[in-house]
Amino acid sequence: MTSRTATTFAPPVMEARRWAEGIPAEPPLLNVSQAAPVAPPPPPLLEAMADFVLNDPATHLYGPVLGLPELRAEVAMQSANRYGGQVSPAQVAITSGCNEAYTAALAALCGEGDEVILPLPWYFNHKMAHDMAGVTTVPLGPGPGLVPSPEEAAALITPRTRAIVLVTPNNPSGVEYPAATLRAFYELARDRGLKLIVDETYRDFHSGEGAPHDLFAGPDWDATLIHLYSFSKAYRLTGHRVGAMIAAEPFLAEVEKYLDTVTICPTQLGQKAALWGMRNLAQWLAGERLEILARRQAIEEGFPRLAAKGWQLLGCGAYFAYVAHPFDLPSNEIAPRLAREAGVLLLPGTMFMPKGHPEAARQLRIAFANLDVPAVATLFDRLDAFAP
CATH class of the missing domain: 3.90.1150.10 (Aspartate Aminotransferase, domain 1)
Structure with a gap:
């Protein structure tokens, strides 16, 4: 075996x-x-982290499985401001890095033999996660400029398809998917009853000004969209493993089961550092x-x-x-x-x-x-x- x-x-x-x-x-x-x-991390954040370690006893304890309430609320508020639309703290989960956010989403979505459409070139950890979960990866060939085609994705959907994954700005290509492409994938997923997983680990280094897409617009975005993010690149917190998922509250209840059996909770120091960074390091x-x-x-x-x-x-x-x-x-x-x-x-x-x-x-x-x-x-x- x-x-x-x-x-x-x-x-x-x-x-x-x-x-x-x-x-x-x-x-x-x-x-x-x-x-x-x-x-x-920059010196002001290092000083804040040292203070948490020395003076905040909760830094060394278990916390809520889905993350610190203050960080979930900050992510919700800033996401709503960045993208437009409504995001509540109950729609946010904090994870031990974005890779865990992805594997948690996969565990809550898929059973043995289910399929996920993954554009090429793919982020190899996504493919590894599929393999170890018994999920079939359906490659979606790169289109012109390495931007995937919603029309080609539509032809790959079968009764076993559960999700389409997009990474933008892309790893490994660096390509920023146009807002119209993201909207077209969202509508395809919505109309076919699938989830659209959008990984924006590198969004803080997008070359464009303003919101990179409007996927949070409308009252029912959470019926389709699962949004992933990482604090590692923005605040140099790679070793502290802090990521985030934004999705429907009932879906996060399923995600919570997975997270509780893997890490129990994200690191308290990393979460406090991410929260401090979000509130103080915009400039x-x-x-x-x-x-x-x-x-x-x-x-x-x-x-x-x-x-x-x-x-x-x-x-x-x-x-x-x-x-x-x-x-x-x-x-x-x-x-x-x-x-x-x-x-x-x-x-x-x-x-x-x-x-x-x-x-x-x-x-x-x-x-x-x-x-x-x-x-x-x-x-x-x-x-x-x-x-x-």
């Missing part, structure tokens, strides 16, 4: 880290493999967004030197550039060699596509958010000089 974990692949980021073992310390490795801040976060946008601009402006050698920039946004390389070798061979020979650690497209997918062999993901603008120039120098 095959175990649940044996049905899926090894964690890709951990595999990539092994490629860097034994590489000389000089010149320094450019690690663009993982989409996570490497700096600690700081706006500056972080501008810095990420500057790095994105550096990627776009520097890419023509690679394009002249046959590289293609397929998508760029938030933390990511998704590219096609010009070499005869497949990306899962190119990526380890880039680490050893060029000092660039990145992930191959084979980690974001079904096994054997013809486009995966040429694709690579660059998570550039931790490179400042001069380091982006160094990245291009190394990629330009690479000749396998």
